[in-house]
Amino acid sequence: MLLTIQHLSIHHQKDLRTLVQDLSLRIHTGDKVAIIGEEGNGKSSLLQLLLQEPAPDHLLVEGTIQRHFSAPVYLPQTLPKALAELSLNDYFFVDPDELDYDLVYRYADQLGFDSQRLSSLQSLDSLSGGETLKIQLIRALAGPADIFFLDEPSNDLDSLLWLEHFVATCPQAVVFVSHDEDFLNHTATKIIHLESLKRKQVAKTQVWQGNYPAYKEDRKQRYQKQKQQAQNERKEFEKTMDKHRRQKAQVRHSLINTHDATAGRLVAKKMKQVLGRERRFEQQRKELTQAPLDEEAIQLFFSNIQPLPAKKSLLKRGEFTLPTEEHLHAQDKIGIIGANGIGKSTLLKRIYQEMLIKTDIRPGYMPQQYQEMLPDLETPLQFLCPSGDQLQEQKALTHLAQLQFTRQEVHHAISDLSGGQQAKLLLLKLVLDQANLLLLDEPSRNFSPTSQPQIRQLFQQYPGAIIAVSHDRHFLRQVCDRVYRLTEAGLVPVDNF
Template identity: 50%
Template sequence: MLQITHLTMTHEKDLTDLVSDLSLVVNKGDKIALIGEEGNGKSSLLKWMMNPTFVNSYIQFNGQIRRDFGQYSYIPQQLPQELERLSLNDYFFGPSDVAFDYAALYRYAKELQFDSDRFADAQLLSTLSGGEKLKIQFIKELAKETDILFLDEPSNDLDLATLKWLERFIQQTPKTVIFVSHDETFLRQTATKIIHLERIKKRLVARTTVQSLDYATYAQERKDQFDRQLQQARNERLEHQKKLARHHRIHQSVEYTVRTTHDATAGRLIAKKMKAVLAQEKRYEKEAAAMTEIPTQEDHIRLYFSEIETLPAHKPIIELVDYSLQVGQTILVPSVDFRFLAQEKIGIIGANGAGKSSLLRQIYRMLKKQASYSIGYIPQNYPDLLNPTASPLDFLTHSPDKTEEERVLTHLASLQFSREEARHPISSLSGGQQAKLLLLKMVLETSPVLLLDEPTRNFSPTSQPQVRQLFQDFKGAILAVSHDRTFLKEVCDRVYQLNQNGLTEIRKDDL
């Protein structure tokens, strides 16, 4: 259906390679996942596969592509503005250059619990919730008579029920599906081939990997290969140091003999020996140059909550009794009862629009007013806390003290930020880099209570195990809104579902 040969994609703005020497064959029925950090070119590659003209304005490319498909379906990260202005009726029944299976249209509406009577509504798409916008796109795009689907972060705004439905659809459809995702569980359930876009060595070098493996096998093999290469590189360097130490002792001994020998014949022999010593040094230099490279991974996260002063285990952080969850004049949940203690880790799930983020945001505001300790917070919308014109250094430092600045720069370097990026405006950073800033902020402030809204959403799937481990090791309290099932199972002690009846505890095995 699709064949790519030796593709390199370069961003015109800074002439940075995003894709390096990619060769790929896409067969009918393949389920191919594009993974990698934010800003690495996944969406651009997805669009280029559909039609190079979609990225011509900012991407240069070299390589060949052969497309053996005609019509395709595409669901972008965000609903395009020209569609936002349409009514539901115009969206579903307006002109189309692709044939529809109308039976499928109504079948998908039923499966996704979207009232098909609304197809003819005059309601504008811009007024729909994020989850509803995704659902109507699935209903329409999947009903088109096409052979290939391109999906860009299809799981981002879905509740768990819809997410599981989508997983089953991808598993069972005979169509080819090429998709971008950060959701580990979703990837494990769906992908049969992986394309991994990385930018290593301070994000200066593009590395593109293709493996015909399911995601779980790919992730494990990648980790095993990294560990083997790292161990081999360390062993070679250790052995090299031992050789150099022995050679240094020989060199010193020969030098001493040269200085203290006055016999001409013996001097010639010693000089010959010194020549051999110097030749050996050249061989050691070549050996060092040929040693196994110490492996690097762009997504490696080295952060630790090392200085947290935990609150007493049974100290209540917040208690809500018959709390009315309200946004503006709209009551989302009439009555919420909730008790959150100082060393609990609690997850909250719920349908799209149930009020999860609103509840977390209101709890954050309450605690900011009444708590005597700092509160760590990652909002769903990063600009709520990040000034787009400030730099990462501005955001993380509280004084012009050079010692503090160097400490922060060291932390940023451990998260793969260059010194230049540390001084660039936050608006120029990818979503994943902004998430790392918020994560580092909480570590530096040693907050004993963390409120997290979709904390893993913008991290690549290969870095998420490290993020989960960070929160697993955290000794304080965590209250997290999340649809990430792996995060909920591995980090949270308990999980609650929010609906019209309030918060109800559910079994993690049911996720």
């Protein structure tokens, strides 16, 4: 036994909402426990609390967590600022006793990271997103560990199949947060689902002892069964109430039109019985099966987009390493894949900068590092409406509510929002700007598995052109018309993806 969690509840005191409600679970050696849920529902907070206490000041924790592990390893969602300025040499060789260097070099080779770079003076903050994740994985996995706590380990990684295999087969327990549906399908043996219902006023925490596909199917069936049962019970109850209302109307009519005292007493007694029966019916109404609650789906649409003519060429052969005879037209949807560090994000940024110069194109850009576009100290409302115009603010508030932002969250500093909420904010900015060309760097990376279908559909139905860097296999299959692999020689068409 590595973790015993009993009746754990986590309350966000600043926002006056519950994130985790009455969670009880035991985690054993070899368990692969996935924490899933919508953006901002407290997944990272729960992961960190399971790792260690105390909780942050803004969280109130009830219940107990008994930790029986001695060598936990934590991989955060983003590289800590304290490590960003370190060189690779310092990161790997300052404390040599901590690491098994046979494993360091083996994992570097398996993850496609040049082992000669491990002793270089290159700073960590100069690495690509995928490379940063790789070196954290290499160091984390090469140290002593009896349990891993991983926050979005599949984000930006080109070696997903390797990571899936490692997590699925390693002897240690792994507790992880992930939005990647394929990764969840192939790794998780237990599920913790954090839900926030009724506009985030009601927390619901579910535990599933099994894999993710089985959980999805069971959840779907339970939802449909409860929904059907609630409808059937309500239908039968309404039939009973209709009959009762007719009887009550008849007794009331008799009571009004009866002038004989003896008959009047009998009718009054009957009315008392009818009213007593009505009180019982009202009690039965409370005991009816309730219609199942579900989290509100994301409501966001690209509207009033003026797409460019379908045959208009945005990129021609030879531009930005585009292969010979290849063109990017104004309504194409292109995916770009490739090894970490090959330059995918750099290429996308160059294309965006070139498109900004063109007067007939309105480009929108979603970078991999959200801080490139999001000012940390501003609130979502200030970011979307810098002029303070009331009509614009009202429109923005409506959209933010449809994206499940609470009234409190729209006034939080952007730096206090979760990665998924920041992604939603950038996505909303693209919609409000009415861009007719989208340049997206890992656009689905921080959206929950339950939001992913809506996100893919949103981009699939987008009337303009898309160039997207992505490691998300579902996204590439559903959204992109063509996929290219970026190599040192340029972009190479990929037939099967």
